[in-house]
Amino acid sequence: MRDPIDEAFEKIRNMEIRGAGRIARAAVEALKKKALTIETASSKTFYQLLYEAGSRLKKARPTAVSLPNAVNFLLAGIYRGLEKGLTVEELRDLTVKKADEFIGRSLEAIKRIGEIGSRRIMDGDRLLTHCNSEAAIRIILEAFKQGKEISVYVTETRPRYQGRLTAAYLAKHGVDVTLIPDSAARLYMRKIDRVIVGADAVAANGAVVNKIGTAQLALIAKEARTRFFVAAETYKISPSTFLGELVEIEERAPTEVVSEKWMKENPRVKVKNPAFDVTPPEYIDIIITEMGIYPPQGIILLIKELYPEAIAV
Ligand code: RUB
Secondary structure (H helix, E strand, O other): OHHHHHHHHHHHOOOOOHHHHHHHHHHHHHHHHHHOOOOOOOOHHHHHHHHHHHHHOOOOOOOOOHHHHHHHHHHHHHHHHHOOOOOOOHHHHHHHHHHHHHHHHHHHHHHHHHHHHHHOOOOOOOOEEEOHHHHHHHHHHHHOOOOOOOEEEEEOOOOHHHHHHHHHHHOOOOOOEEEEEEEHHHHHHOOEEEEEEOOOOOOOOEEEEOOOHHHHHHHHHHHHHOOOEEEHHHHHEHHHHHHHHOOOOOOOOOOHOOOHHHHOOOOHHHHHOOOOEEEEEHHHEEEOOOOOOOOOOHHHHHHHHHHHHHOOO
């Protein structure tokens, strides 16, 4: 049997599993599987092996803060169990329980975001979304199911075209969808009532890190006086940004942008492929979380509540 950590690491890195929420759930699921295979009589070794597995998974993709937050949630629970003197079998059970708890909470959070966010969608709204965010899609679908007549513009999201996934999914559910090139966003923005995107990370100051092109959309939305909404579960909030740490922006292979053949034919051209960008808080109207709706400036309150240890220095 393949090591569950190797398998999850590869699938996350090559984007077979993608999207910040899915990545987080896949990581805890892999740790749960790993826990079931660890053979040791020592609780300390059990924790150590799980800790190493978690550290490896965290490196699979650097930007989605949901990934370290999920791994840390699990490991912190196991560490508390270790301190209490639990046996290996008890720690194994605890790992399964904590992993299932995270996954359950994550799915519930997305559902809540759908309910809360859909109230902000009006009948007749023309929406725009970027990339492929479960949380943003949930809001759109929930509003649609409530009978609101909506139409949705979806940007292609080059270079990996995750927008196609979103467009196909919404269309399959009966939503009126139009796919547009990323570069057409400004042309259409005047028609749009609300932009809704997801997040890979939310910083303490309310800045949002999401798929490359999001910041550009926010700027265009501001110019057109179109509302800009972010849908993010609270495990996307980065506690370390409270102390000024920056979220790392993943740089992916240039071959996602142009072919290897083209690169060989044009050796003097440098090709860059950043996967995410940062939207400053001034461009965001609201952040919709499972704990309610916050202005970006209110995220700091959530950090104080959810990650008190991050600020206890
Ligand atoms: C996905 C992306 C999504 C966020 C939020 O990027 O930027 O908007 O991850 O998604 P990639 P979700 O395709 O590079 O992983 O709401 O599903 O967590």
